[in-house]
Amino acid sequence: MIAIQEKSLALQVRPDFPILHQQIQESPLVYLDSAATSQKPTSVLAALQDYYEQDNANVHRGVHTLSGxxxxxxEGARDKVAAFVNAASRQEIVYTRNASEGINLVAYSWGMNNLKAGDEVILTVMEHHSNLIPWQWVAQKTGAVLKFVELDENQAFDLEQFKTLINDRTKLVGVVHVSNTLGCINPVEEIVVIAHQYDAKVLIDACQSVPHMPIDVQKIDCDWLVASGHKMCAPTGIGFLYGKLDLLRSMPPFLGGGEMIADVFLDHATYADLPHKFEAGTPAIGEAVGLGAAVDYLTQIGMDKIHAYEAELTAYLFKRLREIPEVQIYGPQPHADGTGRAALASFTAGDVHPHDLSTILDQAGVAIRAGHHCTQPLHRHLKVSSTARASLYFYNTREEIDAFINSLKEAVEFFSSIFG
Incomplete structure (x- = not known):
């Protein structure tokens, strides 16, 4: 359980994360890759073990005790997720394997049935591949046109350009809430207001926001929102799609099979009510239970508290990175107090390849990301093939940032000596 005492949030919660207390290459692990996947607290691990040891059975279909x-x-975990994002109804939360599946669900169920030749879909150059490729497929099948919002002078969402792109032909705006590469926090509430003035729907990729800040889907007023459990202390293989109730009811099923039906005949079938209409087959039951436990854990800490602590870490991270002249950080700068962007930094260090940086840092026990972070079009827009990325979560400390910076400085100096 979380210790209630006067010390940093990370020091309070770190005992809950066993994986963080190990040596890598004879150095303490410094895990700075939470934007890729977060670590799991003991309460989530215990929930998974308890489910499989005591309650394991298929859901909805049995009348025996274990099934009940x-x-x-x-279903209790669904209620927790609905409350966590302030959905108006539990029926507005659909379990998916991950956010990618949630976007594909919208693309196939809504996009294929509502878009036609000449209709327009507005995305951004910073989208994760998961919010790009499905819409490429839909556009190829329907004749819809994809348009892209570019970056402003701060390497963030260009709201003014967006206003010039949207028009009466726009049917959908798909936008990441927080860029996993740039760290910018996009103005989703304003985007939604503008889009709805043109009767366009809005889909938000919230993978990098739901784990880090309070999210209220009714306040945002988005039509759909997706998130992945594994980025918010839950197991892999579970995520969710939020959708407005009437909109989800108007959409046909995404996959066919058991669970999503009401009555089946040899030549036709009728379908279950929401949300089960979109949850064909035996679901990821244990993973959903783990997601519910993760929501409990984050709620107990408080998302406002997590967001505030991560802002402190962000300010310190950027302060330390500025000490290295060779480092170029992509995305907007944080405010002095660390607010205004996410707790991550994608960067290059002169001529040193990000993969080489990551390899050298790993030898010091520091885990960072290197590559295109599933945002190849964005990297082309930035005119870099790849970047290194350090991403923080509420279990990280200033001391870990210091260890990262010290190792990064040593790596840069090492490669500088080689390159001359």
């Missing part, structure tokens, strides 16, 4: 307990835990 499994169903209660599975």
């Amino acid at each position: 307990r499994a169903t209660d835990a599975y």
